Amino acid sequence: LQIATEPGGYLTVGRLVFKNMAFYGYHGVFAAEKEVGQRVEVDVELHGDFESAARADDVEVGINYVDVYTIVKDIVEEQEFNLLEGLALTIADQILDSYEMEKVVVRVRKPQAPLGGLLDYIEAEIVRTP
Numbered sequence: 368l369q370i371a372t373e374p375g376g377y378l379t380v381g382r383l384v385f386k387n388m389a390f391y392g393y394h395g396v397f398a399a400e401k402e403v404g405q406r407v408e409v410d411v412e413l414h415g416d417f418e419s420a421a422r423a424d425d426v427e428v429g430i431n432y433v434d435v436y437t438i439v440k441d442i443v444e445e446q447e448f449n450l451l452e453g454l455a456l457t458i459a460d461q462i463l464d465s466y467e468m469e470k471v472v473v474r475v476r477k478p479q480a481p482l483g484g485l486l487d488y489i490e491a492e493i494v495r496t497p
Contacts, residue, residue, distance in 0.1 A: 381417040383430060386410050390443040394454055397481060405479055407443050408488070409458065411435065412472040430466060438462060451475045451491035459495040471495050 392407040394400065413430060420429025438461050448454040455473040462471050473493050480489040 381415065381421075383413040383417065383432075384410070385412075385432075385435060385439070388436065388439055390440055392443045392447075392454075394443075394448045394451065395477070395481075396449050400481065401447060405477060407454075408476040408478065409439050409443060410472075410474040410476075411439060411458065411462065412470075413462070413466070413468050414470040414472070415466075415468040434465065435462060438465065451477065451489065452493065455491050455493040456495070459493050463495055463497055467497070469496065 388409045388411075390407050390409070391404055393402075393404040394407060395405075413435070417429060420426075423429075439458055442458050442461060443454065446454075446457065448457070455475045458475070459471045459473045462468070462473075471494070473495075474490055476488040476490040478488040480486070482489070
């Protein structure tokens, strides 16, 4: 996607996606979730201008993938939240504090949410802009 910024100039808006990162966390409102824990899956989409990094082909100019993964891992594994929404918002805010982005989308899933019935997963999505 290109957005005209001035006559003859364009801003290239791109997207980096971290899909289905999986961690073990202690999130939920039930005591068992906080005591036993469970698998938590996270998707992160970073929207921004990645043209300089792409042209330079240099990690020092762009987003360090390991840093983003580590931000998510540390929050999921070291903090506790009652709600998936709170977990997703904290991840989005930390990424925005670390990188200049147009938008960050975070999806957090619990595949084995104890809801008393069958389902694939429960998912919360947070979309944040600076």
